[in-house]
Amino acid sequence: MPSTSNVPSMSNMPSTVADIARSDLDASQACDASITYLHFEVSDVDVVSDRNNIRKLLRFVQASSSEGFEIKAEIAGKKTLLFTRVEEQPTETIRTFKGFGHNFERTYTKGLTGSTGHHRIISYHFGGMKFLMRHETDGYVADGIDPSTAENRSDIDDLPDLLGSMSVSQARNPTNSRINVVTEGNKPNDVESTLEIKTRAASTELAMEDVVPQLWLSQIPLLVVAYHRQNYFRDINLRDVKQEVRDWEATNWTILRKLACLISLIRQVVEKNGNRRAVVRYIGGPAVQLISDVQSRALPEDLYSLWDNWEPSQDGATYNRSESLDLEPTKPSPMLTTRQSDRNPDDKLARRALGSQPSTSIEDTAPYSNIIECGLRGLRKIIRFMPTSLPEYHSLCETLQSRKIDVLGGQTLRDIMRDMRQGKEDWDPDERRRIAGMKNVARDSAFRLLYAFVLGLPESRDQNMAFNAAMFVISHRRLFGYKTRRMVREAFQESFSMSCKQRQSLDKLPIGDAPPVEAIADAEEATTEEEEFDFESEWSD
Known part of the structure; x- marks a missing residue:
């Protein structure tokens, strides 16, 4: 065989x-x-x-x-x-x-x-x-x-x-x-x-x-x-x-x-x-x-x-x-x-997300200082506390860049896509149970994608890869919250001149209306909507 x-x-x-x-x-x-x-x-x-x-x-x-x-x-x-x-x-x-x-x-x-x-x-x-x-x-x-x-x-x-x-x-x-x-x-x-x-x-x-x-x-x-x-x-x-x-x-x-x-x-x-x-x-x-x-x-x-x-x-x-x-x-x-971990898992994720950087705290008077402090414990937290406004994200990302905070940590678009996929659930036939995906890792990587789009970084200039990554976020409603999906879509549309085929594909995935209480603290970490679409793309070298 x-x-x-x-x-x-x-x-x-x-x-x-x-x-x-x-x-x-x-x-x-x-x-x-x-x-x-x-x-x-x-x-x-x-x-x-x-x-x-x-x-x-x-x-x-x-x-x-x-x-x-x-x-x-x-x-x-x-x-x-x-x-x-x-x-x-x-x-x-x-x-x-x-x-x-x-x-x-x-x-x-x-x-x-x-x-x-x-x-x-x-x-x-x-x-x-x-x-x-x-x-x-x-x-x-x-x-x-x-x-x-x-x-x-x-x-x-x-x-x-x-x-x-x-x-x-x-x-x-x-x-x-x-x-x-x-x-x-x-x-x-x-x-x-x-x-x-x-x-x-x-x-x-x-x-x-x-x-x-x-x-x-x-x-x-x-x-x-x-x-x-x-x-x-x-x-x-x-x-x-x-x-x-x-x-x-x-x-x-x-x-x-x-x-x-x-x-x-x-x-x-x-x-x-x-x-x-x-x-x-x-x-x-x-x-x-x-x-x-x-x-x-x-x-x-x-x-x-x-x-x-x-x-x-x-x-x-x-x-x-x-x-x-x-x-x-x-x-x-x-x-x-007790079920509390000896270590804060967000601290480990922050070290992984931001790499080595100065340990000095950010001055409270700096723009977005409180939000950035939260982001040091997990990039996904930034989206939770930011308004749903692309101009605001331009200011935030420029502030992160000016403070030399290594958001991407050397990751390419392919690396970001790989980490976002880690958020999907899997099935273990031996145990007859679902294996929970690493949602925090996926959501941190979604912010990296948004960051690369907003600043037009070289890591995001391959339009086909960028489109596939954006589609992955937009299509997985159960994994990524409303604010994440909307901001990634708007940032992609701003950064690229889309083909007719790409626009048609995006139009099939409506973001929907904002939830009644958009500022709920856990909204971006506890999404419960069922996936209406399950977009799967094949990477091409």
């Missing part, structure tokens, strides 16, 4: 989170899988969970998502915390376009006949606790291929030959009669050969900050990134990401300490509860809630016998992930219950 292939999109088709649709077997599958290894002692485990549960808790301590969630929690035996995943809709029909992820996997990997998915159970130490973690695996590198040579491979002419089919090794039957272990062929694939598959539109760069935590939790060392354009995949890369995962671990050790403390705290609270069962619930705000619940038990009754006659395991073969991070349990950090 050639590396260029047409793959159908995921729309008008059923999508199922298999382990949730069969939620009554959720934790029991991990336990039954564990007893296929004669020397594995389940009662020695501190936490049994699906990877998705830990990802939700990680996003909470990172303060990277306000999306609510629920996780069932139960103590089995003397100490084992069982997390059970909860989703409102385990099965849904995808009505709108949501990417190509699962269809790409079906097209490019060799599946096991009759299988709906492949899951691995891994064990490791983290934060002084022994974890048994289940996660879905997209594929593995076939026998005969050295994973160490995978670094940025893009010369894949036949991906199915590289990615082997899944197989299940010989195992003894579990105690739970509702689960059948089917044995087929070879030994389990080594963790070093497992991989994750991600697909994205060619115009959207994969956000590694969303992917690396997933790889870290499941110890997956290889990543296949496939970019599509008009249903065709022409750019498929196999990457060895072990070093990126290590770097992420080193950078986020404080966050990981908080995660370990949070899980340890949940275990302590649930253990003290009367029936040793609870629901971990997050509905927004500064803290997660632990609610006592009379829910049914997570496992079939016969599986609880695994914790009878508990004795510490002598098997020390698991990987201790705490060695380099010093993640032994500590007193719960006060930061565990």
